[in-house]
Amino acid sequence: MIVWGKKSKMALLGSEGSKPCPVCEKERPFNLMLQYTVHHIWYVFKWVSGKQYGTACEVCQRGDKLDAKAVESKLQKSPIPFGDRWGWAFLAGLIAIAAVFGALDDSSRSTSRETYLAAPRAGDRYIVNLASLLQAPQSKYMYGVLRVRAVHPDSVEFDAPTFFYSSASGPSKDMRAGKLDEPGYFSEKPIVLSRDQIARIHQEHAIHSIDRF
Incomplete structure (x- = not known):
């Protein structure tokens, strides 16, 4: 049975300083946030299906959306964990290995079949x-x-x-x-x-x- 699903995750990326919050109508500290969605198969093979950067008020959690490319160009590394980003690659690798061994087995069986038929x-x-x-x-x-x-x-x-x-x-x-x-x-x-x-x-x-x- 294939177990699959998805989960939304949030990452706090640091302070963006203080500025007026239009919701609180006061000067509030803001943080840089990332919200992303991870799909998975058997909780191990994962891939990111969507992400959104933004700033959020520490008090009301309201803020503005930011362009992903603009934000990521300033980051030293991706804030999304390696397993969430590249877990799917392990599944792809397993499929590729199975395909190779399957091809080798078919080739070996074909060679034996021709020899024994002769x-x-x-x-x-x-x-x-x-x-x-x-x-x-x-x-x-x-x-x-x-x-x-x-x-x-x-x-x-x-x-x-x-x-x-x-x-x-x-x-x-x-x-x-x-x-x-x-x-x-x-x-x-x-x-x-x-x-x-x-x-x-x-x-x-x-x-x-x-x-x-």
Whole structure:
């Protein structure tokens, strides 16, 4: 669940001296103030969505708005804390890192898939959208594990799964959990695919991955 929100904050930036206050109708000390709004995701990834500088009477808190650029040109550093200004950058960095690792994983999986397709071995496990092999599939996505039983010159014989998933994560979890060795996971009757059929479903991107143990 994504937790997000916003909060208004106030910063006191120092005294602006004394001058007549039109509200109090007296000479009053004034302070330089900054009011800004911070949005956040999970209270950590923050960014500033608005800010307003102004002077305010110490007594009635009324005053005048000031131009942000004019005020900030005289400040030595930003009065807004670093975490409020740049917290979003950490989220952007995490997304970028995840994207890089995802790309590397896809590249590695693609390289392995091409290698194993060129020289299949008994025991190789293909995660395949088996809907691509059926004339009238029950669903557009029917992912399951095809385990190589035997390799022939023009075809490959597979153990066929007895049930399917709507995404490739289902068969992947089954492999990690060791469920493929459980009785009944595969049908007793194998299926045989020609090399041309395997090439076709590969071109259709129906083969998600191939694992070799």
